[in-house]
Amino acid sequence: MSAPQTANRIDTRFQQLHADSKRAFVAYVCAGDPTLDRTIDVVLALEKAGADIIELGLPFSDPLADGVVNQLAADRALRAGASTQGVLDMIRKLREHTQIPLVLFTYLNPVYAFGYERFHHEAAAAGADGILVLDLPPDEASQNAELKPAPDLRHIQLIAPTSSPERIKQIAASAEGFIYYVSRLGVTGTQTSVATGIAEQVAVIKAASNVPVCVGFGVSNPDQAAEIASKADGVVVGSAIVRLIEQNGSSPDLADRLLAFVKPLVDAVKAV
């Protein structure tokens, strides 16, 4: 198959950041929480706050790698009727307003049910740039004929603190877009302290790959964000933003509150 003809927004964004010697701020939210329409406002607010990349959760009923904050968000989205097609349609609408890179963050079953390749085509056509499937390790992707890497989207891979050096090499070899280094064992959720050993692991990953490394899992305040930004190419913040949406989902000033919360996080990352 041929490579995508147009430059991918994720790659372009990292090239810019690299040229400016800046770190990336990656924000996660669950599509459809509290509604698909509001997700458009949420993404635009995050962009206004300075986010570089948005990870959009395609909600799944059984998110076993997520903590309670993200589980509840997926629950709210599904109850509000966020279908797979609905999320793709929302992305298409979003693209009328913004060119911010979008990574779909999900589990395999919704993608598989839609049709693995078909999902890639239609998500890319709608305006998505990448995909991270939490329960699809590269080993399975390469061993299942029906899960052949589809070139339409960048496949973002996870690396964990438990990943061995050999495994890091293997994952890094096929990495696209960026690598998401999960900085601690556990499910998603906010933490009061930054995990240890991040700089060391990031160095191991960077030695094995030429894509940027973003670090996340548990970042909730500017100090943590700055500390991580000093050790990696980007910082991912998820649950802390999702919790703010949980608390203010129906409030008319949701966008302002997001801006007020996320801007200091972004500033901390950009100051590094």
Place this chain on the structure above:
Amino acid sequence: MSTATLPLPVMPDTHGHFGRFGGMFVPETLMAALTDLSDHYDRARKDPAFQAELDRLLGDYVGRPTPLYLAERWTEKLGGAKVYLKREDLLHTGAHKINNALGQALLALRLGKKRIIAETGAGQHGVATATVCARFGFDCTIYMGKVDMERQALNVARMRFLGAKVVAVTAGQATLKEAVNEAMRDWVTNVETTHYILGSALGSHPFPMMVRDFHRVIGVEAREQILARENRLPDLLVACVGGGSNAMGLFHPFLNDEGVRMIGVEAGGEGILPEKHAARFQGGRLGVLQGTKTWLLANADGQIELTHSVSAGLDYAAIGPEHAWLHEQGRVEYTYATDDEAMGGFQELSRVEGIIPALESAHAVAHVKKIAPLMSPDDIIVVNLSGRGDKDVAQAARIVFGEDIFKM
């Protein structure tokens, strides 16, 4: 009848695939632990010392071998095939689940892990796990859906007496699937110190293979026992299928015996309508859940559907991947029994044989009730009585007598 070409290839492959089913669909955080588990299991199963220790404890502590009992009065009443019961209900803790819990506990010793977690539906796997944790001095946490804790209150109390911490899971429909999610979350977080004793032939590799292997003793014994008794193999094996461990244990040693037909009985609940049953081969679809590719109950968007069964142990949206493969091969047939039919089986076996089966096993009993009368008196059926019904008495009394036995 089997339409598969025998002998079947050895399954799974080294990555845990049963044909296009199975595999290791887990977050990266767990890959290291699963690979480590696979390696240790591989070494353990080839180690005569491991096998000898397991056999010794299966004998002295668990109570193996279990009898293969000719149900004479029931056979007479059914008026067809001769029915034998494989009496896993007589094992320590009351169900087959302990075969696997013990095997994995011995493995956890080798892994050097001091903390054990498990999910449970009916509570039998939770009790079995709590039991082996008490026996070996492991710290033990059991995840159980809140709905299941209510319908299996007796088993919750047993786990507590055995020293386990029982954590109520309230997400979703608060049954087995949610308990597995919660156990996986714990495992992802504590993987360096903790072993997860998964309770059925489900989830990521190596669990479906390993759990099956630890239960194979059921079929190995049954085969020897029927040969000694009847000087021939049975015509039909019947077992209930939740995740599929008791069925895999009975079926596996017979898979290449041409003349042996096998039927797995799923939970038909209130009938095959959306959210009213747990029969994955009726109205299910192919998908990926909790680490494995298999048949499951989900909507067109791949969101997992609610399930229902009177029996907590069968009330689960996915079936073990090896069953999906055996179904595709045409080697094993799958059918279902409804709640009402299972309650009928529960009462009939109690009255006619003096054996109160677990509600899970009662699904297999219910199918034998249907099929045995259609067979010849020369035919032989072996049904896996996977557990005893003590745990279900309160729930059954509510359904059959309309009584709350704790308020009499």
